[in-house]
Amino acid sequence: MTGFDLSEILTNPEFVAMLLHGIEMTFIIAIGSWLLAMTLAILLLALRFAPGRFGNAFVAGYVSYHRNVPTLVQLMLWYFGIFTLLPDWLTYWLASHNAEAIFAIIGLGLCQAAYFSEDLRSGLRSVSPGQMEAARALGHGYISAMRFVLMPQGVRNALPPLINHSVSLFKNSSLGVVIGASELTHAVKEIENLSFRTFEIYLIGTVLYLFFSLLIMAGGAYLTMRADPATRARA
Amino acid sequence: MINDIIAIIQDYWLLLLIGQYPNGPLGGLANTLILSALSIGLAFPFSILLALARLSKWSFLRWPVTVLVYVTRGVPLLMLILWSYFLVPLLTGADVPSFVTMLTTLVVYQAAFLSEVVRAGIVALGHGQMEAAKALGHGYFGAMRFVILPQALYNMIPSILSTFVSTIKDTTLGYVINVPDLTFAASQVNNQLLTQPFQVFLILAVIYYAICWSLTHVAYRLERRITRRRAGLTGVRPTAVIAPVKIVSEQL
Numbered sequence: 001m002t003g004f005d006l007s008e009i010l011t012n013p014e015f016v017a018m019l020l021h022g023i024e025m026t027f028i029i030a031i032g033s034w035l036l037a038m039t040l041a042i043l044l045l046a047l048r049f050a051p052g053r054f055g056n057a058f059v060a061g062y063v064s065y066h067r068n069v070p071t072l073v074q075l076m077l078w079y080f081g082i083f084t085l086l087p088d089w090l091t092y093w094l095a096s097h098n099a100e101a102i103f104a105i106i107g108l109g110l111c112q113a114a115y116f117s118e119d120l121r122s123g124l125r126s127v128s129p130g131q132m133e134a135a136r137a138l139g140h141g142y143i144s145a146m147r148f149v150l151m152p153q154g155v156r157n158a159l160p161p162l163i164n165h166s167v168s169l170f171k172n173s174s175l176g177v178v179i180g181a182s183e184l185t186h187a188v189k190e191i192e193n194l195s196f197r198t199f200e201i202y203l204i205g206t207v208l209y210l211f212f213s214l215l216i217m218a219g220g221a222y223l224t225m226r227a228d229p230a231t232r233a234r235a
Numbered sequence: 236m237i238n239d240i241i242a243i244i245q246d247y248w249l250l251l252l253i254g255q256y257p258n259g260p261l262g263g264l265a266n267t268l269i270l271s272a273l274s275i276g277l278a279f280p281f282s283i284l285l286a287l288a289r290l291s292k293w294s295f296l297r298w299p300v301t302v303l304v305y306v307t308r309g310v311p312l313l314m315l316i317l318w319s320y321f322l323v324p325l326l327t328g329a330d331v332p333s334f335v336t337m338l339t340t341l342v343v344y345q346a347a348f349l350s351e352v353v354r355a356g357i358v359a360l361g362h363g364q365m366e367a368a369k370a371l372g373h374g375y376f377g378a379m380r381f382v383i384l385p386q387a388l389y390n391m392i393p394s395i396l397s398t399f400v401s402t403i404k405d406t407t408l409g410y411v412i413n414v415p416d417l418t419f420a421a422s423q424v425n426n427q428l429l430t431q432p433f434q435v436f437l438i439l440a441v442i443y444y445a446i447c448w449s450l451t452h453v454a455y456r457l458e459r460r461i462t463r464r465r466a467g468l469t470g471v472r473p474t475a476v477i478a479p480v481k482i483v484s485e486q487l
Binding site for chain 2 (some may be wrong): 072
């Protein structure tokens, strides 16, 4: 093993293919769990605002569990625990359809839904209650008032934390490696084992993660600027 | 199911609590807590230095810290752990236990995160405090030491506590480099039992939940108390101040 040499990895078609597959898998996991998390978050929010105390208590419990148990432990509980409790046919089906990635998406998505729903809730709470009353007075029903008056303002307020949590979701997709999902960190470790060029491949992996994270942060900053009426004209 | 869980706890509680301690390295919950406390304790002084550097008027101090903060925010902790696992033995030239590797990673990672908290705390105080301290004859360091930091750090106690909670959660990642912590102990139990993974990992989740929930709760209580004290409402009954706000905002 000689000095620093990135080309050893970047010109080897096998390694490049592994890296690309890793990036693809990271994106599948990150985007899949983001969509799952957002859908669940909106459902949780609806439950939270629904009349009756049961929904509220359920959501509070859900959020509390997912925020206080380490994400890794949640993933382990899903993959090592709940996977074994499923009926046989489902286990076979999952095993032949990349169960690792599916459980990474489920585990990360359910976990992140708790954070997203809390972000949205605090965003909505900072919208003045007068907005709802005004919307109702103008003839909007509850749903339509939510959809056209409250949510646009609430989501705008919630954008900065939502973007921060989206970045952490992207970073957390690396936890998939612990349950064997073949994402970017997995590819990095495989290539390390094959090439023994630890420094180079870690550097490539780090730069890739950093690049995509900064891209999400920059996109988020642009969105926040667009959404803010005070700076919209300049965007 | 419940009986299985009780049986596992009865058989393995000592392993989960202290690992194989008298006959091997300290592990389990005790090690998780020691690791988190040490990393926060060591990260804290660094974070103050980083925050001061980031607020400095000299760009050669500001830039490296800004880069460090962005790198730790943009790269998964897992990747940083792999880096330390590779670099720490290389740089020290010694066979470093995985505990030290994990500690190094967490100190760097949490120092960068905490520095943002400290910075926010200092910025939130406003210029007036610094100007007043300077007018009273303090130099920069005197003002920081006697005026700015005591106030900023006091206001930050809840944030520091919640950083401690996330550190506890972050220590689970030591699993990938075999740090003998609670998660490691649970997977040992799982490897011995083989047939009850769900029960074992459920116990693990419940233990983490109990610890992190209670700490989060303490942080929340402290935050309310500090907010009230900052607003100059020490003697006032809390319900009178907090309740109306809550009722208004819950009407959505």
